Each structure stands twice: as C-alpha cells, then as structure tokens.
Amino acid sequence: MRSLLKRLNQNQRASLTLVVGLIICQVWFDLKIPDYMADIAILTQTPGNHLEEIWRIGALMLLCALGSILSSLSSAYIVERTAAGFSRSLRHDLFTRVNSFSAAEINKFSTASLITRSTNDVSQVQMLISSAVWSLVRGPVMVILAVTKIAGKGDAWLTVTALAVFTMAALLGLMLRLVIPRFKQMQEFTDDISRVTREHLVGLPVVHATNSQKREEEKFALTNQRLTSATRFTGLSFSTIFPMIFTTVSLLTVAIYWVGAQLIDGATEPEKLQIFSDMVVFSNYTMQIMMAFMVMSMVLFIYPRASVAAGRIKEVLETEPSIADTPAGTAQKQPIQAGEIEFRNVTFRFPDASEDALENINLQILPGQTVGIIGATGSGKTSLVNLIARFYDTTGGQVLIDGQNVKDLALEELYEKLGYVTQQAVLFKGTIASNVSYGIKNTQTQEETEKRIYNALEIAQVSDFVSSQADGIETEIAQAGKNVSGGQKQRLAIARAIAKQPQILIFDDSFSALDYRTDRQVRNELKKHTADVTTLIVAQRVGSIRDADQIIVMDNGHIVGQGTHQELMHTCDVYQEIANSQLSVAELEGE
Incomplete structure (x- = not known):
C-alpha cells in the first residue's frame, strides 16, 4: 500500500497535508467543548449570579462547534476530491501499462483479473483513502490530545482508561491479523466470479445449444459459495468489533463514575465540587478517546481488502512487458524495397x-x-x-x-x-x-x-x-x-x-x-x-x-x-x- 501511495503527485500530497491540519483543528475544537462544560458546571454550583459568564462560555462552545463542523466539511471535501483524482490516475496508469502488454502478460494475469484490478481494486483503494485519512489522523490525534488533557486529573481514572485503550488496541490488532488473509482470498474469488460470468455470457449460445445450463449453474454455484464463505467469515469477524467497543465504553463509563464516587465520598466539602467537575471532563474525554477507536475501527472494514487490492494493482504496474520497445529512429536503415x-x-x-x-x-x-x-x-x-x-x-x-x-x-x-x-x-x-x-x-x-x-x-x-x-x-x-x-x-x-x-x-x-x-x-x-x-x-x-x-x-x-x-x-x-x-x-x- 505504501509503495502505491508514493504515486500521489505533489498537489495531492499538499491537499492531504492540508487535510491533516484541518483535522487537528477539528479535534482541538471538539476537545475545547468539555473544558467549557466543566467551567459551566462549576459556575452553576458557585453561589452568586454568573448568568452572563455562562452565556459567554456557551457562545464560545457554539463557536467551537461551528469551527469543528467547518473543519470537518472542508477536510471531507478535499479528501474525496484527492481520492477521486488518485483513482483516476491509477486507472490511467493501469490502462497504459496493460496497453503495453504482450499476449504473454495478458495470459499471465487473465482478462477477467485485469478488468477486476482496473475497476474493483482501484475502487477499494479510493474508499480506503476517503475513509482512512480522516479516521487514522483524527483517531490518534484525538487520543494523544485527550490523554494529554486528562493526565494529572486522577491516577485511578487514568489507569482505568489506559487499560481500556490497550485492550481495544490489542483486540483490533488481532482482528486485523485474522481477516487480511481472507480478504486476499475474497479478491481471488471475485476474479473467479468475473471469469466464470464472462465465459458464460460469451458462450451462452453454446450453453443453450448443448443443454448445459445445469452444468454452468453448478460451476457458478461452486465459485459463488467460495466467495460467500470468505465474505461470511470476514463479516462475522467485523460484526464483533462494535459490540466489543460498546461493551468497553460501557464498562469504562461505570468504572469512571465508580472511581469518581469513591473520590467524592472521601473528599472534603470544598474539594467535592472540583472532583465532580474533573469527573465530568474526564468522562467526556474518555468518551472521545473510545469514539476515536470506534472511528479507527471503521478502517478495519476497508483496509484489509484495500491492502490486497493495492498489492494486485502494484503487481500489474510493476510488470515489465516482455516485448521491449525500441526508441523510434534508432534502427539502421537498409536500402531494401519496402515489404520484404x-x-x-x-x-x-x-x-x-x-x-x-x-x-x-x-x-x-x-x-x-x-x-x-x-x-x-x-x-x-x-x-x-x-x-x-x-x-x-x-x-x-x-x-x-x-x-x-x-x-x-x-x-x-x-x-x-x-x-x-x-x-x-x-x-x-x-x-x-x-x-x-x-x-x-x-x-x-x-x-x-x-x-x-x-x-x-x-x-x-x-x-x-x-x-x-x-x-x-x-x-x-x-x-x-x-x-x-x-x-x-x-x-x-x-x-x-x-x-x-x-x-x-x-x-x-x-x-x-x-x-x-x-x-x-x-x-x-x-x-x-x-x-x-x-x-x-x-x-x-x-x-x-x-x-x-x-x-x-x-x-x-x-x-x-x-x-x-x-x-x-x-x-x-x-x-x-x-x-x-x-x-x-x-x-x-x-x-
């Protein structure tokens, strides 16, 4: 995948750099909102009239929300445009490379496989860029900034959150190891489906003339079953991700409030308000961290298949034609009548x-x-x-x-x-x-x-x-x-x-x-x-x-x-x- 992404041109790389900056701005806006919520929580519990200050903080929260929305929309637009442009370049490069192939290379890959690589595989890479740039930048940035903000607000809370984060990271890594080989099989079975379908459509008159519909149905059913089995395995594997995340989030929320209750119960009266405020902020930040993992887990649905697709595209692009071209005009002219x-x-x-x-x-x-x-x-x-x-x-x-x-x-x-x-x-x-x-x-x-x-x-x-x-x-x-x-x-x-x-x-x-x-x-x-x-x-x-x-x-x-x-x-x-x-x-x- 990395070698394929090196084909991004200068403008596309500049666009993605701008997207990274916009996503960091979005995360900063999102993480400022819990701080303002904590300020409002303290003001509501402090004696005296603080309504004007509450309105001022509320306006700042609204501005942060608007800033987050604008950053998100801008980054999404640029990413989609860059992904579409990159896929267009890939399709052009694939077409140009295949156009230079001799019969030997065509036979090596097969027509059905080359069609799949130029269409479906390129679409998989485009989908990965569209989703992964946002998810893989926002997720880690959110985790780093959120952890920075909650550090020092309570060792017990931080320990519980760290345990949840490491658990989620290990589960997602294990899932990735399990499904990537199956996605490679899925791409190969997709080629087989294309090949069988193409052969059937081209040879349909022969199929009817020889009364071989049943045989063709059995051939297609076998190929289709292989693809179905591989798809079912990956689908079932991914279906466990969100339940795991939601279970972890729920347990983490309970743990935060339980720890918070214990701290508040043992604190003096003046300290209780600050601990309550920290608990609200900590709860919001940890939710942001877990949501970041949820966002990153979305890439797991796309990355394995896109990674295999990228490898197949790379294989075509790096295949040198066995018929080597010669620069025009280098052949020595011979005084022989044309056509011998x-x-x-x-x-x-x-x-x-x-x-x-x-x-x-x-x-x-x-x-x-x-x-x-x-x-x-x-x-x-x-x-x-x-x-x-x-x-x-x-x-x-x-x-x-x-x-x-x-x-x-x-x-x-x-x-x-x-x-x-x-x-x-x-x-x-x-x-x-x-x-x-x-x-x-x-x-x-x-x-x-x-x-x-x-x-x-x-x-x-x-x-x-x-x-x-x-x-x-x-x-x-x-x-x-x-x-x-x-x-x-x-x-x-x-x-x-x-x-x-x-x-x-x-x-x-x-x-x-x-x-x-x-x-x-x-x-x-x-x-x-x-x-x-x-x-x-x-x-x-x-x-x-x-x-x-x-x-x-x-x-x-x-x-x-x-x-x-x-x-x-x-x-x-x-x-x-x-x-x-x-x-x-x-x-x-x-x-």
Missing part, C-alpha cells in the same frame, strides 16, 4: 511451455508477394505471423522486415508497416466509419479519410451492405459488433486493415466466415488494388490460397513444403492430403 520479410533460423516457444511451437524456420518473402500459409490445427501458422507483429518475441533466431530485426524497430514504426486481421474479427463500439478508419492517421483530411474508407469497403466486398443502411458509414456498431453478422464483421475488419494502406497485410484465417464466392472476390480485389503490398494469408481452405505466389505448408512447427499450388501437389504429401480432402478432381486439375 525474412525468418532466419527462428525458434519459438510459448511461455511456460515444454516444447517449441516453431523450430528452425527459414523463410524469405519478397515485397509485393502474396503468400499463403496452410497446415493442420496447431501446426504453428498463427504463431508464425504473430512473430512478425511481435505479439510474441522469438526464442531464437531473427525476424526481419526490410532487412531490420523487428526487435530493433520501435513498436510504433513496426505497427505502422502492418495491417493485421485476427482470427476472431474485432469491432469497437462506434460507427462503421470509426471502425474502418481506426488505423488511419489523424493527419489525413476528412475528405481523404472518407475516400480511403469507401475504397477499402469496396475491396472488402462490404460496400453493398453499408450502402443499404440508412446512415451509410455512420451506421452504429454495437459493442463487439454484435449487431452485424459474422461475415459482415469479418469484411469490416478486412476493410479496416486495407484502409490503413500498410506495407504488409496479414490475414490470420480471416476469410473463414466468407462464402467461396465472396472469398474469391475479396482476393481478386486485393490482388488488383494492393499489388505492391506484401500479403500473408493464413487459411484452412486450399481455395483461399491456391493462387498465391507461394504457399508455406506447416506441420508440427516446421515448414514441410514451400512453393506454388502446382508444385506442392507434386512435392508435398501434407499439402496433397489437405487438397485432396477439400477439392474435387476438376478443381485439382485447375478447372
């Missing part, structure tokens, strides 16, 4: 895996070539193209673009060269225009941007769908593109990559939702309009890549075939097996 890709003795293994996903890959792709990549599921096709985009880094060897190692390129420079369409087409909430223009630089004029959008839509064979919409390219796209079909979503994702006008286009099984006719039309348009762009097409269907300049056949992380369709039909058994299972005799003969 080369793999030199590349080996790749996923983090924590026991075997290589790719082994000894040597491959050269010339600028402007269209290259198809095919193979069985798990053969390494996607892993191969992921290395070009540095979603992962090679375990061994080099991947070069235009003669430069991709590790020597700034990520911004690298991504500027690429247009990438993933296996699962991704659309963002917005409009068709905002999605297709997602990779276009802001330096383009509105007219130029729209021209590129319409051109990309035409090439991707989705212009008819867009023109059929009343709002055209301003048609709204729902979150994750849920208001368009799978084929439309895939073609819009293809249009987005084309509109960027990159040097290299990568289609990772991006034609799978298209029918054969649309698939061929898109590839024909790509060949016509992007002839100078290097294009990689990862596919399951031979028909999607048979016209490529060269085809790469993958099997168990190795390249087992390389050449044109006709060449591979004579030289590569794996390719022959795939082609024979998908194409008719007429298609195999080139008809």
